[in-house]
Amino acid sequence: xxxxxxxxxxxxIFPPNVVALDDVSVDFRKxxxxxxxxxxxxxxxxxMKVLYGMHSADSGELRYHGKTVRFAxxxxxxxxxxxxxxxxxxxxxxxxxxENVVLGQEPAGFFGRIDHGAARRIVTExxxxxxFNLDADARVSELSVAARQKVEILKLLYRDVSFLILDEPxxxxxxxxxxxxxxxxxxxxxxxxxxxxxxxHLDEVLELxxxxxxxxxxxxIATIPTAETxxxxxxxxxxxxxxxxxxxxxxVPAGDIVFDLNGVNLKASNGKDLLRDVSIQVRASExxxxxxxxxxxxxELVSVLTGLQRPDSGSLKIHGQELMDSSIxxxxxxxxxxxxxxxxxxxxxxxxxMENMLxxxxxxxSTFTAGGGILIDDQKAAAFAEDAxxxxxxxxxxxxxxxxxxxxxxxxxxxxxxxxxxxTPFVLLDQPTRGLDVGSIEYVHHQIxxxxxxxxxxxxxxxxxxxxxxxxxxxxxLHRGKIVADLETERTNIGEVGSWMLEGAKSDA
Amino acid sequence: MxxxxxVNLSGILSAFLICGVVMQLQGYPAIESYAALFNQSVGSxxxxxxxxxxxxxxxxxxxxxxxxxxxxxxNLGQPGQFLIGGLFATIGGLFVELPAPLMIPFxxxxxxxGGALWSFLAAIMKQLFDMDEYxxxxxxxxxxxxxxxxxxxxxxxxTGATFPQTPKIVKSGWMPSIGKFNSGIIVxxxxxxxxxxxxxxxxxGYEWRMTGQNPTFARLxxxxxxxxxxxxxxxxxxxxxxxxGLVVMTGPRxxxxxxxxxxxxxxxxxxxxxxNNLFATLLYGIFFSTLETGSLGMELFTxxxxxxxxxxxxxxxxxxxxxxxxxxxxxxxxxTRQKMKARAEG
Numbered sequence: 001x002x003x004x005x006x007x008x009x010x011x012x013i014f015p016p017n018v019v020a021l022d023d024v025s026v027d028f029r030k031x032x033x034x035x036x037x038x039x040x041x042x043x044x045x046x047x048m049k050v051l052y053g054m055h056s057a058d059s060g061e062l063r064y065h066g067k068t069v070r071f072a073x074x075x076x077x078x079x080x081x082x083x084x085x086x087x088x089x090x091x092x093x094x095x096x097x098x099e100n101v102v103l104g105q106e107p108a109g110f111f112g113r114i115d116h117g118a119a120r121r122i123v124t125e126x127x128x129x130x131x132f133n134l135d136a137d138a139r140v141s142e143l144s145v146a147a148r149q150k151v152e153i154l155k156l157l158y159r160d161v162s163f164l165i166l167d168e169p170x171x172x173x174x175x176x177x178x179x180x181x182x183x184x185x186x187x188x189x190x191x192x193x194x195x196x197x198x199x200x201h202l203d204e205v206l207e208l209x210x211x212x213x214x215x216x217x218x219x220x221i222a223t224i225p226t227a228e229t230x231x232x233x234x235x236x237x238x239x240x241x242x243x244x245x246x247x248x249x250x251x252v253p254a255g256d257i258v259f260d261l262n263g264v265n266l267k268a269s270n271g272k273d274l275l276r277d278v279s280i281q282v283r284a285s286e287x288x289x290x291x292x293x294x295x296x297x298x299x300e301l302v303s304v305l306t307g308l309q310r311p312d313s314g315s316l317k318i319h320g321q322e323l324m325d326s327s328i329x330x331x332x333x334x335x336x337x338x339x340x341x342x343x344x345x346x347x348x349x350x351x352x353x354m355e356n357m358l359x360x361x362x363x364x365x366s367t368f369t370a371g372g373g374i375l376i377d378d379q380k381a382a383a384f385a386e387d388a389x390x391x392x393x394x395x396x397x398x399x400x401x402x403x404x405x406x407x408x409x410x411x412x413x414x415x416x417x418x419x420x421x422x423x424t425p426f427v428l429l430d431q432p433t434r435g436l437d438v439g440s441i442e443y444v445h446h447q448i449x450x451x452x453x454x455x456x457x458x459x460x461x462x463x464x465x466x467x468x469x470x471x472x473x474x475x476x477x478l479h480r481g482k483i484v485a486d487l488e489t490e491r492t493n494i495g496e497v498g499s500w501m502l503e504g505a506k507s508d509a
Numbered sequence: 510m511x512x513x514x515x516v517n518l519s520g521i522l523s524a525f526l527i528c529g530v531v532m533q534l535q536g537y538p539a540i541e542s543y544a545a546l547f548n549q550s551v552g553s554x555x556x557x558x559x560x561x562x563x564x565x566x567x568x569x570x571x572x573x574x575x576x577x578x579x580x581x582x583x584n585l586g587q588p589g590q591f592l593i594g595g596l597f598a599t600i601g602g603l604f605v606e607l608p609a610p611l612m613i614p615f616x617x618x619x620x621x622x623g624g625a626l627w628s629f630l631a632a633i634m635k636q637l638f639d640m641d642e643y644x645x646x647x648x649x650x651x652x653x654x655x656x657x658x659x660x661x662x663x664x665x666x667x668t669g670a671t672f673p674q675t676p677k678i679v680k681s682g683w684m685p686s687i688g689k690f691n692s693g694i695i696v697x698x699x700x701x702x703x704x705x706x707x708x709x710x711x712x713x714g715y716e717w718r719m720t721g722q723n724p725t726f727a728r729l730x731x732x733x734x735x736x737x738x739x740x741x742x743x744x745x746x747x748x749x750x751x752x753x754g755l756v757v758m759t760g761p762r763x764x765x766x767x768x769x770x771x772x773x774x775x776x777x778x779x780x781x782x783x784x785n786n787l788f789a790t791l792l793y794g795i796f797f798s799t800l801e802t803g804s805l806g807m808e809l810f811t812x813x814x815x816x817x818x819x820x821x822x823x824x825x826x827x828x829x830x831x832x833x834x835x836x837x838x839x840x841x842x843x844x845t846r847q848k849m850k851a852r853a854e855g
Binding site: 011013015019058059306308327328329331332337339344346347348349350351355359363364369373374376378 | 710711712713715716718719722723725726727728729730731732733840841844845848849852
C-alpha cells in the first residue's frame with residue numbers, strides 16, 4: 001500500500017518530566033480514514049500537533065510522500081497539504097461563510113484588490129463539489145456549531161489540503177448532527193482525501209474508520225484494520241493494565257445519606273443536553289464511582305458540584321444543607337475536592353509547595369493564621385505544610401521549592417494532603433490517579449479506604465474501570481449526560497459496566 | 510533568586526555596553542558620559558537625595574502596576590489615577606487649612622481616595638458589564654487628562670495666571686524638607702513596607718498572589734476572586750493616586766498642566782522590567798530615577814543629549830526581558846536533553 005505519511009520513532013518530551021510520545025511509529029495511507037484512540041494523556045493530540053507543525057519533535061522522522069519533512073509551523077504544514085480542524089472553532093462571526101473561507105488567502109484582482117466575485121464563486125463550487133449543505137452567503141454568527149465545523153473543514157479544502165486532521169469532531173455536536181458529518185467525511189475519503197481523527201467514542205470509531213491506531217501512555221500499542229477488531233478488543237488495548245488489581249474494599253457499613261444531588265439539568269448554548277436529570281446519593285463510609293466514556297457529562301457534572309458552573313435546575317445537599325446557590329467557599333467547608341487537572345485546578349505550578357498546601361485551609365482553619373485570620377504566620381504555615389507532606393509521604397527538597405519541581409505522583413500527594421486534611425463530610429475525587437505510576441495509584445487507593453473508615457462519603461469519577469471495581473461500593477454509569485445504570489460493584493462485572501458505558505444500555509453479549 | 514539576579518545584572522551591563530557603542534558611533538565619549546551620569550546622581554549624598562526624591566512617583570506607580578499585574582487585574586490606569594489623586598490633594602490644600610501634622614495625612618488620604626475612585630470606575634464596569642479593565646483604565650486615562658485640564662483651567666484656575674494651573678496649596682500641606690532630604694521619601698518607603706507586608710504576610714496577600722498565578726486554582730480553593738478583584742483595583746488605584754498627591758506636595762505645590770509627565774508610564778515600565786517583584790520594583794524605580802537625574806548632569810558636562818537616557822532605559826527593558834525569556838528556553842532545552850539521555854540509558 002502506498003503510505004502518504006510515515007512517522008518513525010517519534011519522541012516528544014515536555015520538560016521536566018513528561019514523555020508525551022515515546023518512540024511512536026505510524027503510517028497513514030492515501031485515501032483512508034484513520035482513527036486515533038486512547039485514554040486521555042495517551043498522546044493523541046500531541047501526535048497530531050507534531051504532524052501539523054504545532055509542536056516540534058525531539059527525535060524521530062516524519063516522511064511525507066516518501067520525503068523527509070519537518071514543519072516548523074502550521075503554515076508550512078498547510079502549504080504541504082496537511083491541515084487540522086481543532087475542537088474550538090476559530091471563525092470571524094461577523095463575516096459570511098465565503099469571507100471566512102478565503103480569509104488569509106484571498107483571490108486577488110486588479111492592483112491586489114480582493115476579487116469578491118471570484119472568491120464567492122470558488123467557495124460555492126467547493127461547497128457543491130463536496131456536497132456540503134451550506135450557504136456561502138450566510139453569516140457565521142447565524143450558523144449552528146455543526147455548520148461552523150463545516151466551514152472550518154471548507155477552509156482547509158479551499159487551501160487544497162489533502163490530509164485532514166480532526167480533533168474530536170463529534171464532541172461539540174448533538175447526536176442528530178453526527179451522521180451528517182460522517183457522510184461528509186466518507187465522501188471526502190472517496191474523493192481521495194486522507195483523514196485522521198481523534199475520538200473517545202469507540203462506536204463512532206468503528207463506524208467510520210478504515211484503520212485504528214491505539215495509543216497508551218505515549219506509546220503506540222497497535223494499528224489494526226477496523227474490520228478485524230471489536231469494541232471490547234479495542235477497549236482492552238486502550239485501557240489494558242498489566243497489573244490486575246484485586247478489590248481492596250473492606251466492608252464498612254454505610255451510614256446516613258451525606259451527599260444528595262437531585263434532578264440536575266444542564267443545557268449547552270446550542271441546546272445540546274449536557275446533563276439530564278442527574279440524581280446521586282452517597283452515604284457515610286460509602287464509595288460511589290462514576291463510570292463513563294469521556295465527554296459524556298463528567299466535566300460538566302464536576303463543574304456543577306464544585307460551583308464553577310450553575311445548572312439550569314437541580315439541588316445539592318450535604319448533611320441536609322442546601323448548597324446549590326452557595327459560594328464555592330461555603331461548599332468547600334463540606335466538600336474536599338481532588339481535581340483531575342493538577343496544573344490548572346488542583347495546584348499552582350509556579351507557587352511553592354507550602355503555598356499549594358495552604359489553599360482553602362487559610363480560610364477554614366486557624367492553626368497558622370494570626371490576628372483573627374488576617375495574618376499568615378510563616379513559620380506555623382511551613383510547619384503545617386511539612387507535617388501534611390510527611391503524613392502523605394511527599395518526597396520534596398524544601399517546602400519553599402516550586403510545586404512544578406515535583407513529580408506528578410508527588411504533586412498529587414500534596415493535593416491529597418491538602419484536601420483530605422480538610423475536615424469535610426464529603427469527598428469528591430475526579431480521576432485522582434490519572435497519570436500516576438502504579439505505586440502512587442496504590443497509595444491513593446489506600447488513602448481512599450482510610451476516608452471510608454473515617455465515615456466520609458466519597459464520590460469518585462474515573463475512566464479506569466479496574467480502579468472502580470477495586471475500591472467502590474456502587475458504580476453509576478454516565479452516558480450522554482444521564483445516569484443510565486446504578487450497579488452494586490459486587491454484583492456486576494466489567495463487561496456489564498462496559499456495555500452500559502458504550503451503548504447506554506445493557507447488552508446481551 | 511540567584512538566577513534572576515544574574516539575568517538582571519548581565520542585562521543592565523549589556524545595555525550599558527550597547528548604549529555606549531551607540532554613543533561612540535555618534536561621536537560622544539561613552540566613558541566620560543557615563544562617569545558624568547553617575548557623578549551627577551550617586552556621586553554625592555546631595556545628588557543621591559535628589560535621586561530618591563525623583564524616584565517617588567516611579568516607585569509608587571511601579572508598585573501599583575506590580576501588585577495589580579501579579580494579582581490578576583491588568584490595571585493600566587496609573588496615569589489617570591495619578592492625576593485624579595493629585596487633583597484631589599490639591600483641592601484639599603486649597604480649601605482646608607489644618608496644622609501640618611494633620612494637614613499632610615489629610616491630603617495624602619485625599620490623594621489615595623482620588624486614585625481609588627478612578628480605578629473603582631474601571632472595576633465596577635468590569636463587574637457589572639464585563640468590560641475589560643485594560644481597555645477601560647486606558648480610556649479613563651484620557652478622561653482624567655482632559656478632566657484635570659478643564660478643572661485647572663476653569664473652576665480651580667489661578668486668577669491672572671498665564672498658564673493652566675491652580676493657586677498654591679496652603680503651606681501646612683507642603684512636604685517638609687530637612688536640608689535636601691524631602692520627607693516624601695519617608696512616605697514612599699512607608700507605603701512600600703505596608704504594601705510588601707500585605708502582599709507577603711497576610712491572608713489577603715496570599716490570595717492575591719495565588720489568584721494572579723492561577724485564578725482557577727484560587728477560585729476552586731474558595732477564594733472570593735470577585736471581591737478580591739475590587740479590593741486590588743482600589744488598592745492599586747490608591748497607590749497611583751498617592752504618587753500624584755506626593756508630586757504636588759513635594760514639587761510645584763499646586764496642580765499645574767503636565768504635572769503627570771511620563772511618571773506613571775515609566776512606573777509601568779519599571780514594574781515590567783522588575784517582573785512584578787515588589788522589591789525589584791523599588792530598586793528599579795530608584796535605578797531609573799538615578800539615570801533620569803544623572804542625565805541632566807550628563808547633558809550639562811558632556812553635551813550628550815539627556816534623551817540618550819531614554820534610549821538606555823529602553824535597551825535595559827528589552828535586554829532584561831529578552832534575557833529572562835531566553836534563559837527559560839535554555840533551561841527547558843537542557844531539561845529535555847537530560848530526559849532524552851536518561852531515557853536512552855534505560
